[in-house]
Amino acid sequence: MSSVYLVLPVVLPIVGGALMPILHLPDKKRNLLLEILVLLTSAIALLCVYRRPEAGFTLFHLTGNLDFALRLDGLGSVFTCLIAILWPLSTLYAFEYMRHEERTTSFFAFYTMTYGVTMGIAMAENLVTMYLFYELLTLVSVYLVMHPMTKKAIRASRTYLYYSIGGAAFAFISLIFVIVFGDTTDFILGGVLNMEKIGNNVSTMLFVYLLSFWGFGVKAAVFPFQGWLPKASVAPTPVTALLHAVAVVKSGAFALMRLTYYCFGPDFIRGTWVHFAVMSIAMLSIIYGSTMAVKETHFKRRLAFSTISNLSYIVLALTMMSPLGLLAGISHLVFHAVMKIGSFFSAGAILHQSKKEYVDELDGLAKKMPFVFTVFTLCGLSLIGIPLFAGFVSKWNIAAAAMEVGEQYPYAYMAVMVLLYSALMTAVYILTVAIRAWFPDRGKELHSNEKITDPNWEMKLPLGLFAITVLVFGVCSEPLMQVFRAVVQGTF
């Protein structure tokens, strides 16, 4: 199909969201309209992936050899599908969750615009376009963080803003270098750097890669720039779930993939000091995230920390600088999205139904809301990486990649160790919650008299779907893996 259609998934939500506040609709109508809009967008996006236009579509010419252009390649399609499938579900969930909040219209306006912008990141044809949408993503999603409008939320949103803009500022440097030292800014698997042009600037180039790794990594919450993520979990759950488990942070990881495998090229970095530097960064953030998660008693913040560590799984996989690594990265990108959004939504459902935020308040709650906790436990087991759950597959891939690289650079064995350490930590911080909920100590069931029930279908549906997905992919992930392999080989 013609490449013009690529514009729709990006523009529709942005425009639609922007219009929302203008036409003052009653909530019911608005929700219906939004859901339709989102579904339509997703449909178009999936269609675009299904009948993929080879050519890109140039929105307009910026300057020199820079244009804003959209194009779907393998990696982009994967990310697009991920978002296109997850967004409608979480919108549905959001309706129920936000029912009693204020300023819902503006919330949903930005929520939808974020959809479009994320699509833009997924479909960006070149570094400049991605940079543009990357900045925009910050700007549109910052409102969502500050939406509760408490002092805390506003402070959190500011932190988020500074971190992201700062990151972008450093990413910008790499943009320049790629413009000058690359053949093109388009994403080409294997990198676009031109060795003649670089000449004797290799060391500078590597340093720049490190800078921009951190720059884009800020959104992926790599150490030491992870600070904003736990803070941002003051936001409403649909936001924390979607943005801080899928859209924003995954865009960070996605950007890193683009930067590493499609701009600088793994061969350029493999074996240099930077290679090990980034590997260590990833490991550090994994250790940090999972350890802090154990320490944290606020449920959502605990999940946020877990997100930090899990994102760095993806990053760690990338830093293997090998096709297998990219494969592992992609698979964890997808699977983690599903299971983390699942666990976040369970947390949100618990918060919404029982107003309980802290882990030690959850004793025996599972008896009251078995459905939610079943979902949570399943997602949790998947996070730990128990076989037959999706998480295991992606972790297996990461470890396999690390083992392969380890042949050449034994440092990579460390990566596997770190992986297992954090798996153990994950077990600790997830299962303590689950066990508290299912098997409370005698006399600790505080909830015998409280009226707490499972939420209504709008919340249940997404939760159930996520749980099922986790199981299904855990048991038969092969078809998906074949697609990913194709992506990695550039044959998709």
Add this chain to the structure above:
Amino acid sequence: MTAMYLFLAAMLLPMLSGLFLLFFQGKLKNRTLKCILIFLVMALTAGLTVRLMCFEDYQLVLWHLTDKLDILVRMDNMTRLFAGMTVTAWTLGGVFAFEYMKHEEKEDRYFGFYLIVMGVLIGLDHAGNLITLYLFFELMTLSSLPLVLHTLTHDAVMAGLKYLFYSVAGAFLALFGIFYLYAHGAGLPFCEGGYLMVLDAYSGSGKMTLLVLMLMIVGFGTKAGMFPLHGWLPTAHPVAPAPASAVLSGIITKSGVLAIIRVVFYTVGADVLRGSWVQYTWMTLALITVFMGSMMAYKEQVLKKRLAYSTVSQVSYILFGLSVLNQDGMVGALSHFVFHSVVKDCLFLVAGVIIYKTGKKTVKELTGIGKEMPITMWCFTLVSITLVGIPPTSGFISKWYLAEGSLQTGIGGYAWFGPVVLLLSAMLTAGYLLPISIQSFFPGEGYHYQELRKKEPNLLMLIPMLLFTAAAVVFGMFPGRFLGFLQMTAADVIR
């Protein structure tokens, strides 16, 4: 093909019925009926398993998890041995529980998970390659957790968590090894004597492999309560309901042993280890555990805890037997596996009976209890003797083989040091078991015979105990065919 369906049936039947039981907790009011149903399920499963054991050796790929990972089941002597032991012990423990669980709450939950674990264990025993093994290993940990913390006292929950995290940690240590071995072509099904040596993917990475093996032994050893990761066992076993703790230390600890066997003798091959630092470390750890376990047991006053410590030491007998890496050691290990399971089940059941009937927990209180429940205590005494290893009981045989094995190794120190430690700990065993029965039968002065009244439990409880005891004794008397089977097994595992 039939084998496949039979296996699936044997595995899924208890699992599904367990899940069923969980979903409809307390719906089934008629207790007798429920118990009968549960018994039927267990019996049927046992039957199916036995039927499977009668097949020729086979391998079946159940499912392709990914392109490299297959879920694969396999029937060989090791499977027969472990599966057979499992179903027997499990069924008897279940029968005992029918009576015992009367004084616990939420028995439906207990039985539900009990059945699920049974299914998982059958899967574990049939596991045909590393990843399948790991899969069922994890599932076993998770599903047996509720058995541990069933009573939901604070201690129980904490103990449960401890059990969980130790096991998971161990499993992850092992997982590292699995990752590594897979990267070197260990994706194939098990085969006697191991196959990794012959693969060319393996060539050249000797050192790393040894390290990895050490990790895996320690990791899987966690379940078997091997030093240094034994800490969970004395905490977790006693807090569980008696039948649960019986199967926990009777069967589940052995799954660690099975895993190690599968890795060392069926994947890597004993030759890789023989004479390496790993073997020495392994032996040392085993011996340390043996001695330490019995020491602790000797010092311990709470009966169930004492038994738990004894488990720690006894299971390490088995590990020691494996670590010597020769046929006699293997035979000793396997036989001790069987005997110890039988004995330890029985002992825990006895402890359970005592708690159930009198609520007495510590050893001190047991003075003269033999008068009140003679049959029970006779079982206790007999199996204790077995465990100590006084001829002609079964324990003697296994320990004999173990000693033989360790002497054959011809590794200077260990050759004689091993048997010495075994002997020592045998004495300690005598020291911590026999006095109980002595004082229970001969309370001596100050025991008020007038208050004496019979507290013998009913048949549901007696029969399992008696059967176990019988088994322990009979094996000791006529070990011939059984040992032959073991020797055959050992022979094609270690060439």
Add this chain to the structure above:
Amino acid sequence: MGPNLWANIDEVAAVILFGIGFTTLLLHKNMIKKIIGLNIMDTAVYLFLAAMGYVDNRLAPIVENGVTDVDAYINPIPSGLVLTGIVVSVSVTALMLSLTIRLYRKYHSLDLDEILIRMQKEELT
């Protein structure tokens, strides 16, 4: 260096003057002194220009009794510049003075620091 210096004595004097004026304008706190410094500075520049344009024993570039020979006169352009410059500096000085007056009216002081302090005080109240 010596004779060379002597030859350009006017320029040297101009530069020194310029320095004096410059520092006065820059460093003195008192408005009036600043203005004086400004004027010294400008004058120095004019001196410089004039000295530059002056050629020995020639007339000022004003046509007298019909002598139209260019060699009779000095270079007219510097003089022109000086004139323009004077105009500029006068206007600037005027502006500065008016500023000073205003400031004095408002804060009753000519010392710039003093004025700053009073200003802040005033804003606080």
Add this chain to the structure above:
Amino acid sequence: MNLARNFVENFPCFSIVLCMVAGILSTPIKGNHAKRITLLVVILVTCMSAATFLYVVSTGTSFVYTMGKYPAPWGNEIRAGVLETMLATVFSLVMLFSLLGGMDHVFKDIPEEKINLYFILVDLLLSSLLAIIYTNDLFTGYVFVEINTIAACGMIMIRKIGRSLVAATRYMVMSLIGSGLFLIGLAMLYDITGHLLMENAHLVMNQLVQEGKYSVPLLVIISFITVGLAIKSGLYPFHSWMPDAYGYSTVSSSSILSSLVSKSYIILLIKIFYRVIGFDNIVNSKIVDVLFVFGLAGMVMGSVGAIMAKDIYRMIAFSSVAQIGYVYMGIGLETEAGMVAAIFHILTHAITKSLLFLAAKGLNNVSGRKRVFYALQGSAFRNPLAGVAFLVGSLSMVGIPMLSGFISKLLFATAALGAAREKVLITLIVLAVSTILNAIYFLHTVVRIYTPVHVPEEFKNVHVRVSKGAALAVFSLICMNFILGLLSQPITDLIQVGIAMFA
């Protein structure tokens, strides 16, 4: 046709004169009429400059317009190339919009009887700006620099509050020091070259350099001129007067001052670099590196000052310190690309800064004219247009793609890669850092003005209706911002052409 040519060639000089005449006319009449005249004049000037611009672009060569009857090398000339005309056009446009946008405040802030004086000053300022841009004669340059200073100072002090007086004084002193240095520099230049017209001076200069004569005086001259103009344009260490001067004069003045006046000196400097001394000579004398260092320092310190600032005007003023730092950094890169970037940034900043000042004023109005940040809480909802304007301005300053700021950042960075090796990374990193700092203070304010809660009670239901003129001004400034951001290619090309014409 040919006649039309000659006619167009009169425009530059004519527009300068026109402004002056307008100033003289406005003397006796009342404020309102003065206002009309001024606006009319500014519009006319804009049109004429645009016409000249088109004309020059079409012919592709610059032209020289001799004033008075003396030919070179004596007389007094005006030169119009692509760059000059383009700058003239943009400047007069910005001037127009700043006036429109701030008009009602002009009438509020300034005492009735002084208003016509204000407009006289504006006319004077415009004329001097144009003169500085167009002039081909160093001394004329100096004279108009002074006039410019006087006019600017007048525009600051015309508002009768203490701070603006003091600010005016400090501004005056600083710029007098600057112009003093500039003047002595000129005098010496004249001394060794004997010319005031740029071409002729340039010829002699090259000759001298080839013969290697007067190397020391040459260095002195360059440094005097550069430092003098740098001081006048408020390069980092000499910026102390800026915050007050911009922060406390009426909004039109501050936007005009910050976006045009200080830039005009930079333009003159660039012009002298290229057309008198020759860029190679400049590069050889290490003076530019000094500019580079101070520029970098300014980029950071300005932003830091802005973060420290207690009220929104001072914040914006400090940010212009940083922006001037950018420009000098660009010049200091010693490459043509850097120069292009610098000039482009002059345009960007001219547009964005005036926009920001107008927006700030609008927000401040609905916040009880309090000079404190918390008063601005949620003000964007009380004055939407100003809110949007501030948003766009800030984003442009932070360098979000599609806005002009991003392009100049892009140009600077790309230029940096072409520069000397030791300058590359430091430049890029300082760019990144100052971007972060910009983000910190601008976006902090944006978040604040768009926060609908914790709004001070007294402003809960303040609403302001913006006059059409102001709306138009703000709107068109926003548009210009986007145009620069999206269609930058032709503009940069033109700038390159212009610089080429300089030589």
